[in-house]
Amino acid sequence: MSIILGIDPGSRKTGFGIVRLDGRKPVYVSSGVVKLPTDAPLAERLNILFESLVTVMSEYQPNEVAVEDIFMSKNAMSALKLGHARGAIMVAAGQQSLPVFEYEARKVKQVVAGSGNADKLSVQHMVARQLNLPGRPQEDAADALAVALCHIHFNTGVVASTGAGRFSRGRLRN
Amino acid sequence: MSIILGIDPGSRKTGFGIVRLDGRKPVYVSSGVVKLPTDAPLAERLNILFESLVTVMSEYQPNEVAVEDIFMSKNAMSALKLGHARGAIMVAAGQQSLPVFEYEARKVKQVVAGSGNADKLSVQHMVARQLNLPGRPQEDAADALAVALCHIHFNTGVVASTGAGRFSRGRLRN
Numbered sequence: 001m002s003i004i005l006g007i008d009p010g011s012r013k014t015g016f017g018i019v020r021l022d023g024r025k026p027v028y029v030s031s032g033v034v035k036l037p038t039d040a041p042l043a044e045r046l047n048i049l050f051e052s053l054v055t056v057m058s059e060y061q062p063n064e065v066a067v068e069d070i071f072m073s074k075n076a077m078s079a080l081k082l083g084h085a086r087g088a089i090m091v092a093a094g095q096q097s098l099p100v101f102e103y104e105a106r107k108v109k110q111v112v113a114g115s116g117n118a119d120k121l122s123v124q125h126m127v128a129r130q131l132n133l134p135g136r137p138q139e140d141a142a143d144a145l146a147v148a149l150c151h152i153h154f155n156t157g158v159v160a161s162t163g164a165g166r167f168s169r170g171r172l173r174n
Numbered sequence: 175m176s177i178i179l180g181i182d183p184g185s186r187k188t189g190f191g192i193v194r195l196d197g198r199k200p201v202y203v204s205s206g207v208v209k210l211p212t213d214a215p216l217a218e219r220l221n222i223l224f225e226s227l228v229t230v231m232s233e234y235q236p237n238e239v240a241v242e243d244i245f246m247s248k249n250a251m252s253a254l255k256l257g258h259a260r261g262a263i264m265v266a267a268g269q270q271s272l273p274v275f276e277y278e279a280r281k282v283k284q285v286v287a288g289s290g291n292a293d294k295l296s297v298q299h300m301v302a303r304q305l306n307l308p309g310r311p312q313e314d315a316a317d318a319l320a321v322a323l324c325h326i327h328f329n330t331g332v333v334a335s336t337g338a339g340r341f342s343r344g345r346l347r348n
Contacts, residue, residue, distance in 0.1 A: 042276070046261055047268030076246070076253040083257015084264065087220055091265050094221030102216070 003029070005062035005098075006148025007053070008140050009089055011081035012036055014049055015140030018060045019131070019148040026152050028131040030060060031141035046088040053092040065093040066151035068143065069102040103150045111153045112146040177203070179236035179272075180322025181227070182314050183263055185255035186210055188223060189314030192234045193305070193322040200326050202305040203234060205315035220262040227266040239267045240325035242317065243276040277324045285327045286320040 008015035017031035034052040036045040057065075067089060073079035093100045106116035112130070113122040124142040128135065130149060137145060182189035187210070192203035208226040210219040231239075241263060247253035267274045280290035286304070287296045298316040302309065304323060311319060 041274070043264040043268050043274035046264040050265045050268070070254070073250040073254060076248065076250045079250040079254040080244070080247060080257040080260075083254040083259075084261040085257075086254075087258040087261020087263075088265050089261075090217040090220040090258065091224045091262050094217050094224070100215070100217035 003060060003062045003064075004148040004151055005057065005060065005065045006144040006146065006151065007065065007067045007089055008143035008147060009068060009082060009085045010140065011078070011085050012038065013140050014053075014085060014089070015138070015142070015144035016053065016056055017137075017141055017145030017148050018056075018062060019145060019152065021152060021156070024156060026131065026149060028133060028145070031137055031145055032056075033138055033140045042084065046084055049085060050088045050092045053089060054096065057092065057096045057098065062098065064101060064151065065098045066101045066103060066147045067093075068108060068147045069104050101151055103147055103154075108143070108146050108150040111150045177234060177236045177238075178322040178325055179231065179234065179239045180318040180320065180325065181239065181241045181263055182317035182321060183241060183256060183259045184314065185252070185259050186212060187314050188227075188259060188263070189312070189316070189318035190227065190230055191311075191315055191319030191322050192230075192236060193319060193326065195326060195330070198330060200305060200323060202307060202319070205311055205319055206230075207312055207314045216258065220258055223259060224262045224266045227263060228270065231266065231270045231272065236272060238325065239272045239274045240321045241267075241274055241276050242282060242321045243278050275325055277321055277328075282317070282320050282324040285324045 002021050004019050006017045006019065014034045016034065018029035020027045020029045034049055036048055070082065073082065090100060109118040109123060110116040113126045120139045123146050124136040124139060127137060127142045127145045127149065131145065136142065176195050178193050180191045180193065188208045190208065191205035194201045194203045208223055210222055244256065264274060283292040283297060284290040287300045294313045297320050298310040298313060301311060301316045301319045301323065305319065310316065
């Protein structure tokens with residue numbers, strides 16, 4: 001494992017974030033958001049998402065892909081729409097022969113921001129801190145970077161010992 | 175429009191059916207079911223689905239793809255799973271540069287079997303009748319052929335005047 005592509009899927013906006021492991025240190029490489037035209041037919045939107053991610057994969061050559069999963073959706077229609085996007089993403093990764101790992105949103109927040117209920121701002125803040133970014137990444141991109149950090153955490157333990165973990169323990173000590 | 179690929183998406187089994195238009199007459203070409211291994215990871219299953227459909231498209235060279243849509247799902251988790259399959263299907267069609275048309279299941283049943291509440295057996299029966307098949311196609315394949323016939327109906331009026339329409343009117347006359 002050396003270059004991780006984290007993905008935060010969405011029916012309208014899908015965040016992506018590339019994190020490289022420099023020894024045991026996670027290093028920010030790139031991040032962004034694929035925005036889909038709301039007025040285009042579904043098949044066209046999903047192909048835009050597929051092709052955008054294939055382009056990202058070709059450019060950054062990740063070794064592994066980490067995708068955010070949902071624990072439970074309240075609404076069947078939004079679950080269907082999210083499923084469409086996740087299907088296109090899984091096919092993009094598979095067509096690039098990349099292994100896909102899934103992490104529940106709660107687990108990602110727990111690892112990166114110290115709480116499964118952390119809000120968007122906390123995730124943005126902690127991602128920026130752990131990757132030494134000059135400012136807060138856009139929220140979907142931050143979620144994607146958080147998934148990549150979560151994947152690194154579960155495979156190396158790196159993130160917990162340098163970022164959220166210490167932050168979390170610090171709070172418990174108070 | 176001359177060769178239509180109808181698809182009945184499912185998270186475990188996806189039916190497909192190829193119908194060719196011979197003048198105004200729909201002619202059966204092929205049909206089948208893509209079964210996905212339940213024990214494989216999601217990304218692998220979706221890539222098997224994607225690749226199987228790309229193979230079908232390459233072999234039969236359809237001009238248009240008709241996919242069954244759901245009106246409403248009661249369950250968010252099953253909607254998410256169905257969405258995954260539909261996402262892979264839409265990307266397969268898009269990567270083959272094929273236009274995709276969507277038809278609600280109720281509408282498909284209405285057109286092919288004369289009622290939006292028609293059961294699986296009625297759909298199998300009417301599809302076999304309209305395409306002069308020697309026996310009933312497997313149920314997912316029958317649903318896929320029904321979607322193809324529905325698409326032909328809405329683009330040419332062929333099916334309603336030779337199959338379900340006449341059957342439906344016949345019943346009303348009794």
